[in-house]
Amino acid sequence: MTANGSRRSLPGGGMLKGLGVTLSTMFKTIFRPKKYLATVNYPKVKETPVPRARGVIALDQEACTVCMLCARSCPDWCIYIEGHKEEIPPAEPGGRIKVRSKLDRFDIDYALCMYCGICVEVCPFDALFWSPEYEYSESKMGNMLHDMDRLQDWLLTVPEPPALEK
Amino acid sequence: MPGWVTDLFSNFWVSLGGKLLLVALMIPLVGMIIGFAEMKLSAKMQSRVGPYFAGGRWGWAQLIADGVKFFQKEDLIPADADRPVFKTAPILVLVGTVALFVVIPFGPNLIFRDLDVGVFYALAISSLSTIGILMAGWSSANKYSLMGGLRAAGQLIAYELPLVLAVVGSVILAGTMSLQGIVEAQIEAGYPFVVIQFVGFGIFMIAALAELSRIPFDMPIAESELVMGYLTEYSGFRFLFFFLAEFANMFTLSAIAATLFLGGYWLPGVPEDVLEFAGPIILITKVFLLVFAMIWFRWTFPRFREDQLQRIAWVWLVPLALLNIVVTALLKVIL
Secondary structure (H helix, E strand, O other): OOOOOOOOOOHHHHHHHHHOOOOOOOHHHHHHHHHOOOOOOOOOOOOOOOOOOOOEEEEEEOOOOOOOOOHHHOOOOOOEEEEEEEOOOOOOOOOEEEEEEEEEEEEOOOOOOOOOHHHHHHHOOOEEEEEEOOOOOOHHHHHHEEHHHHHHHHHHHOOOOOOOOO | OOHHHHHHHHHHHHHHHHHHHHHHHHHHHHHHHHHHHHHHHHHHOOOOOOOOOOOOOOHHOOHHHHHHHHOOOOOOOOOOOHHHHHHHHHHHHHHHHHHHHHOOOOOOOOOOOOOOOOOHHHHHHHHHOOOOOOOOHHHOOOOHHHHHHHHHHHHHHHHHHHHHHHEEEEHHHHOOEEEEEEEHHHHHHOOOOHHOOHHHHHHHHHHHHHHOOOOOHHHHHHHHHHOOOOHHHOOOOHHHHHHHHHHHHHHHHHHHHHHHHHOOOOOOOOOOOHHHHHHHHHHHHHHHHHHHHHHHHHHOOOOHHHHHHHHHHHHHHHHHHHHHHHHHHHHHHHH
């Protein structure tokens, strides 16, 4: 009997239906795995992640201005940034001396990172990108701290951004 | 067989040792086969691959790897635990399982000991594990364990009754309580007792599922409420004992169900002179079919609520089983 009492069905009919679903799924998965298998044999077969997958954060060192917005917006403080100011001599004699910030250290501790992506969102100079790469597990916790060279390498794996809407 | 071998095995102690060794080897083997089947079949029922890495093909060594892992783990005992009780509980649970192997007839002569009260013995000894579970829950000094142990006690006592009453029908039909005698009665009758005792068989299987505290009757170890129930504080090989006991118990209870209702080592149409060799194969095939049904139910149904669980036992199964006994007795007298 159904909850509203309007339609009566065979008692236990729902249970038989459930049993049918699991049994047919089992046979489908055993005999036609290519079509019905929802997962893959991971290290042997790999799924291609979607282009916007949050795998790892890549850094473009040239674009970074050491503004620290990412480090301050990070909810679990897993970004460590150090920098110093550099004076650039004037292009023509008598011109003004330019000052720009130079990045000394940019580390992301992926042992802490929760992949919220706020740093990528907040970066005003497009120095941070999401890359769909996900295979960077380590046997030691300390190795999860990626320094800026390693973060720069991840930049090569960042897919092309989608075309702008007209 | 050479003469000295038969002489050796006619010695009581040697044959006893041999039988003990056989059971001691059989329990981990059966546990591993069923455990692996559960892993693999549940994976297929959920469109997953399942274990495939250990041992090369199909991940056949997964359960061996798991066993080795359990032995490597630290044997933790909580500081407040009642140590002797905590330590004996898993052994008691496993003993209940081992002792069930004694009365299961695998063939016309392949039985460890054909007791006159075989059915009674099997049902009595299978409730020994209830005490082990209650001991585990009480001695762990953990509120989740205690709740799990209490739930287990309530559930196992509730389902012990329909389990026993469901068996009575077959006993009435066979006129004996010896499991060997029940199989012989089915051979004589020419049909497995499930033909008449289908209600008893259904009740027995439901109650057996509850006795094993498997889904949909897994309130005692409900992971989402009680962490792991009475198993919460166990680790290492003591946990392995519980784990093995669960899977080996699936085998023994299914074997008893197959013996009582499905004709045991006999299959209609199989000549009696080949039963000596074909018997164990037939019985084990039946057992694995029942075990498959248990696995199938587990991965299909959600967990019962505590009150629903008690209601099924007391309101449905016990009266149905009593009615079944009355009808069977009437049939026996009339026919």
